[in-house]
Structure formats: structure tokens, C-alpha cells
Amino acid sequence: MDKPKYTDSWRDHCNYINLFFENNQDLKDQLKINQLSKTSIDLMIELGWHIKRPPSFLKFSAKKSCGSCSPDIGFLRRIMLHPILEHYDRDKTLFHELSHIHYDSVFKVFAKNGLHNSEPVIEWLARKHRANPVLLKHAIHLFELEPHIYDLPSYLAFAEDYFISDRKINFPKLEILMD
Ligand SMILES: [Zn+2]
Numbered sequence: 001m002d003k004p005k006y007t008d009s010w011r012d013h014c015n016y017i018n019l020f021f022e023n024n025q026d027l028k029d030q031l032k033i034n035q036l037s038k039t040s041i042d043l044m045i046e047l048g049w050h051i052k053r054p055p056s057f058l059k060f061s062a063k064k065s066c067g068s069c070s071p072d073i074g075f076l077r078r079i080m081l082h083p084i085l086e087h088y089d090r091d092k093t094l095f096h097e098l099s100h101i102h103y104d105s106v107f108k109v110f111a112k113n114g115l116h117n118s119e120p121v122i123e124w125l126a127r128k129h130r131a132n133p134v135l136l137k138h139a140i141h142l143f144e145l146e147p148h149i150y151d152l153p154s155y156l157a158f159a160e161d162y163f164i165s166d167r168k169i170n171f172p173k174l175e176i177l178m179d
Contacts, residue, residue, distance in 0.1 A: 002016075003016070003119070003120050004016045004120050009179055010127070010178035010179045013120065013123070013124055013127075014124070016120060017120065017121060017124045020117070020120070020121065023112075024110075024111060024112060024117075026110045027106070027107070027110040027111050027112075027121075030106050030109075030110045031103060031106060031121075031125065034102075034103070034106055036098065036099060036102045036103070036125070036129050036135065037135075038134065038135065038138045040102050041098065041135070041138055041139050041142055042142070044077075044098070044101060044102075045142050045143075047077055048077045049069075049077040049078075049079060049101065050077065050078060050079070050143070051078075051079050051081060051094075051143050051144070051145065052078050052079070052080050052081070053080070053081050053082070053083040054080060054083070055083060057080065057082045057083060058082075058083060058084070060082070062082040062084050062085055062089070066081070066082045066085055066089065066093045066096075067079065067080055067081045067082060067085075067093040067094070067096060067097050068080045068097070069097040069100055069101055079094070079097045079098075079101075079143075080097075081093055081094060081097075086148065087148045087150040087154075088150050088151065088154075088177050090145070090148070091130050091136065091140070091148070091154070092126060092127060092130050094130075094139060094140075094143070094145070095126035095127070095129050095130040095135075095136075095139070096122060096123055096126040098126070098129070098139060099122045099123075099125045099126040099129065100118075100122055103118075103121075103122060103125065104118065107121075127178055130153070131153045131176055131177075131178065132153065133153045133154070133156035133157040134157075136153055136154060136157045137157035137158065140157070140158075150177065151174065151175055151176055151177040152174045152175060152176050153176060155174055
């Protein structure tokens, strides 16, 4: 079973994950029990996790090095996001890193090959969580990032921030970005 590339469609990605979970039922159960929540994001903030957008990342393509974090290095609680990432790319990268911080310990215990298999599942979880307006709003506010509206979940999360008196801004495409 080839690992999906992140350029694959969301549907291909989901097909891969469904097959993967058929062979990793324990992991699937534990990921469900320990889902990322507002409380887990609160805990990250309490522990000192914060965002850095280092100019040194500009040496790298945002497609290759969009973000990183180091859950294993307890004192260095930095989430690095490439400075040029905006809108959907920024938010899905943020949620990819939040998913590493939150789920890597589950992978270490329950995945057959530890962290080796984690990337496609982390990315799948990240995209599902990013599409949840409640989690999206909570994470963007707590990590003090500027809210961006680019699809339906981000509209539901932040529309009230963009209201001018009682005039709504028109968003022509209110789809849910997942790819
Ligand atoms: Zn990753």
C-alpha cells in the first residue's frame, strides 16, 4: 500500500486511511478516544507551545518545509510555520503540527511501526480537525494568528469578526476545502 502524497485527492487519502485502519484497529480506537479538543489546545498553551514564523525558513520551499514542531524536546515548545503560508495552507499546516503534538504519543504506543506510519494519518486527522469551525477558531485565537476566511468552516469560525454593522460580506465559494 503506497502512502498517499499530500498532492493526492482527499478521496484517495481517505481510501488509504480506511485500509490502514483495517489493519490498525487498536490505533483507530485510541485516536478516537483521545481526539484533539479545545481542552487539548488549552493544555498546549499552558505548556508553553507557541508559534514562530522564522525568516530562515525562506531558504526552503514552503511546499517542502511548511512546518515543524518537536514534541520530544520538552523545553522547546515551538511550532514553526513557514512565513509565506497564508489562508488554507497556513491553517492545515498548523493543524498538522497540533496533531503531531497531540497524537504522537498515541502512535508510539499503538501503531505497529511506531511513528513511521504516522504522517498520512496525522495529515488526515489535521484536515478533519481544521474543517471543524469550533477547533479552528479556538486554535487561531489562542495561538494569536490572524483569522482568514477562505472556505465554509473558516467562514463559520470567523464571519462574526468580519461583520461591519449588520452587513454580511459575500463569499462566492462556500465549499469545504479538504485537498
Ligand atoms: Zn508531520
